[in-house]
Amino acid sequence: MVTFIGRIIIGTVREVINICSLLFDVLYWIFVAPFKRKVCRRESIFHQMIFIGLRSVFIVFFVSLFTGVVLAMQTAYQLEKMGAVLYVASLVAISLCRELSPVFTALVVAGRAGSAIAAELGTMKVSEQIEALETMAINPIRFLAVPRFIALFFMLPCLTVLGNFSGILGGFIVGTSSLHINSDLYMQTTFKYLELKDIYTGLTKSFVFAIIIALIGCYEGLNTRGGAEGVGRATTRSVVISFILIILADCVLTAIFYFSKM
Amino acid sequence: MSHNEHGKEIIISLKNVGKSFEGRRIINDVSLDVYCGETFVIMGCSGSGKSTLLRLMNGIIKPDKGVVSIKGKDITRLSVEGLDEVRKSFGMLFQYSALLDSLRVEENVSLPLKEHTKLDENIIRIIVKMKLSLVGMRGFEEYYPAQISGGMRKRVGLARAIALDPDIVFYDEPTSGLDPVVGGVTDKLIRDLSTKLLITSVVVTHNMQSVFKIADRIAMIHKGEVIEVGTSDQIRNSQNPYIQQFIHGSPAGPIDFFTEDAGVTEGLGL
Ligand SMILES: Nc1ncnc2c1ncn2[C@@H]1O[C@H](COP(=O)(O)OP(=O)(O)O)[C@@H](O)[C@H]1O
Ligand SMILES: [Mg+2]
Numbered sequence: 001m002v003t004f005i006g007r008i009i010i011g012t013v014r015e016v017i018n019i020c021s022l023l024f025d026v027l028y029w030i031f032v033a034p035f036k037r038k039v040c041r042r043e044s045i046f047h048q049m050i051f052i053g054l055r056s057v058f059i060v061f062f063v064s065l066f067t068g069v070v071l072a073m074q075t076a077y078q079l080e081k082m083g084a085v086l087y088v089a090s091l092v093a094i095s096l097c098r099e100l101s102p103v104f105t106a107l108v109v110a111g112r113a114g115s116a117i118a119a120e121l122g123t124m125k126v127s128e129q130i131e132a133l134e135t136m137a138i139n140p141i142r143f144l145a146v147p148r149f150i151a152l153f154f155m156l157p158c159l160t161v162l163g164n165f166s167g168i169l170g171g172f173i174v175g176t177s178s179l180h181i182n183s184d185l186y187m188q189t190t191f192k193y194l195e196l197k198d199i200y201t202g203l204t205k206s207f208v209f210a211i212i213i214a215l216i217g218c219y220e221g222l223n224t225r226g227g228a229e230g231v232g233r234a235t236t237r238s239v240v241i242s243f244i245l246i247i248l249a250d251c252v253l254t255a256i257f258y259f260s261k262m
Numbered sequence: 263m264s265h266n267e268h269g270k271e272i273i274i275s276l277k278n279v280g281k282s283f284e285g286r287r288i289i290n291d292v293s294l295d296v297y298c299g300e301t302f303v304i305m306g307c308s309g310s311g312k313s314t315l316l317r318l319m320n321g322i323i324k325p326d327k328g329v330v331s332i333k334g335k336d337i338t339r340l341s342v343e344g345l346d347e348v349r350k351s352f353g354m355l356f357q358y359s360a361l362l363d364s365l366r367v368e369e370n371v372s373l374p375l376k377e378h379t380k381l382d383e384n385i386i387r388i389i390v391k392m393k394l395s396l397v398g399m400r401g402f403e404e405y406y407p408a409q410i411s412g413g414m415r416k417r418v419g420l421a422r423a424i425a426l427d428p429d430i431v432f433y434d435e436p437t438s439g440l441d442p443v444v445g446g447v448t449d450k451l452i453r454d455l456s457t458k459l460l461i462t463s464v465v466v467t468h469n470m471q472s473v474f475k476i477a478d479r480i481a482m483i484h485k486g487e488v489i490e491v492g493t494s495d496q497i498r499n500s501q502n503p504y505i506q507q508f509i510h511g512s513p514a515g516p517i518d519f520f521t522e523d524a525g526v527t528e529g530l531g532l
Contacts, residue, residue: 131360135320135354137346137374137377248462
C-alpha cells in the first residue's frame with residue numbers, strides 16, 4: 001500500500017517536472033530563439049487561431065448567453081424579495097466578467113480545442129510523424145506546440161470578451177422581457193457598477209487558462225504511447241486534467257484578487 | 263574521416279553500442295561500419311531491433327553505452343544544434359512513411375527546404391517537382407497523404423527524404439506492405455538513388471527478395487546482436503544456420519520464437 005502510494009506520488013512529481021520543462025521549452029522558443037534562429041511560421045499560428053478561435057465562437061456565444069439567462073433568473077429570484085430587481089443587471093455583468101465567462105469559456109475551449117490538440121499531436125506521435133520532424137532537424141515543440149500556444153493565448157481572452165457580451169445580452173433579454181426592466185435603465189445599471197478591474201481580472205484568468213489548456217493538450221499529445229487506444233487516452237486525460245487545473249487556478253487567482261482587493 | 267583496412271571511407275560507425283528499454287536489452291553490444299556510397303542492408307526478424315538500430319544511427323535515441331559516429335563525429339555527444347546540423351545531411355524513409363497528415367504532398371516535400379534553406383518559393387517549387395518526378399509522383403502535389411495509397415505515400419516519403427540532397431538515406435522497411443511490383447519499383451529506386459546521386463543507403467528489411475537485389479553489404483541481426491556482416495555473396499553462401507534459416511524462411515532452425523514463451527507452447531500441448 002505504502003509503495004503503491006509512493007509510486008503514485010513519484011509519478012505525479014515526475015509528470016509535473018516534465019510539464020514544467022515543456023513550458024520552459026515553449027517559452028524558450030517564443031522569447032529566446034527568435035533572436036538566434038528561425039521563429040515559428042506565421043501561417044501556422046494563423047491557421048491555429050482560426051481553428052481554435054473562430055470555430056469556437058458559436059459554442060462560446062451560446063454557453064455564455066444561456067449562462068446570462070439563468071443567472072438573471074436566479075438572481076431575480078433572490079432580489080425580488082428585497083425589491084431590488086434592478087440590480088440583476090449589475091450582478092449578472094459582474095459575476096460574468098469576473099468569474100463565469102472566463103471559466104466557462106476556458107472549459108468549453110479545453111473540451112473543444114485542448115482535446116483536439118492532444119488528439120492531433122497524439123496521432124502524430126504514434127504514427128512516427130513527430131520522429132520524422134526530429135530527423136528532419138525540425139524541433140517539434142517549435143513547429144507544433146508554439147503555434148498552438150500563441151494561438152490559444154490570444155484567442156481565449158478574445159473568446160472570453162465575446163462571452164462577457166453574450167452573457168450580458170442573455171441577462172438583458174430576461175431583464176427587459178420577463179422582469180420588465182426598462183432597457184435603457186438595464187444598460188445604465190450594468191455599466192454603472194461594472195468596473196474596468198472586473199474585466200481585466202477576468203481576462204488575466206483567461207490568459208492563465210489559455211496556458212493551461214495549451215500546455216496540457218501539447219504535453220498529453222507529445223507523450224502519447226500505444227496506438228489508437230493511446231490517442232484516446234491522451235485526449236481524455238487532456239480534458240480531465242485541464243478541467244481540474246482550470247478550476248484550481250481559478251480558485252487561487254480569485255483568492256489573490258480578493259485579498260489584494262482587486 | 264576514418265578509413266578501414268581496405269582504404270574505404272567509413273561514414274557511419276557503431277562501436278559497442280547497447281540500448282535497453284524498460285530494463286530489457288534490445289541492442290546488445292553492436293559494432294558496425296558503413297562505408298561511403300554503399301548500400302548497407304540490415305536484415306533480421308521482426309522485433310530483433312532493426313528499427314531501434316536505425317534510430318540509434320540517426321540520433322533519435324541515445325545509446326546507453328558505446329559510440330555512434332557519423333562522418334567522424336560522435337553524435338551521442340553533440341549538442342542539439344550540432345545534432346541538427348548532422349541531421350540535415352541525412353534523410354529517412356519511415357516504415358509507414360510518417361508524412362504530415364495536415365500538409366499536402368507538395369508541402370510535405372518542401373517542408374525541409376522551407377525550414378532549412380533560404381531559397382526562393384519558386385525555386386523550392388521547382389526542386390519539389392524534380393524530387394517528385396524522381397520517385398514518379400508528379401501530378402499528386404495537391405493531394406493529402408490520406409488520399410493516396412500506401413505505396414505512393416512511401417514514394418512521397420522518399421521524395422521528402424532526399425529533398426535536401428542528403429549524403430545518407432535511412433530506409434525502414436521500404437518494401438514491406440507493398441505489392442511485389444511496387445516493391446520491385448521501390449528497390450530499383452533505392453538502387454538508382456545510390457548509384458546516380460552517390461547516396462549512402464542504410465536499409466532495414468526482412469524482405470529477402472529485395473535484400474540481394476539492393477545490397478552491397480549485409481548485416482544479419484538477431485535479438486539485438488550482429489550475427490554476421492559481409493557482402494551479398496558472402497551472406498548468401500554463409501554456413502551460419504541462422505542466416506540459412508532466415509534466407510530460406512524455414513520454420514525449423516536456431517531462430518526459435520517459442521523459447522521465450524514456453525508456457526504458451528505447453529499450454530497448446532505442442
Ligand atoms: N521506445 C520503446 N520502448 C520500449 N520498447 C521498445 C521501444 N522501441 C522498441 N522497443 C522494443 O524493442 C524491440 C525491437 O523493436 P524494433 O527495433 O522496432 O524491432 P524491428 O524493427 O526489428 O521489428 C521490440 O521488442 C520492442 O518492443
Ligand atoms: Mg521495425
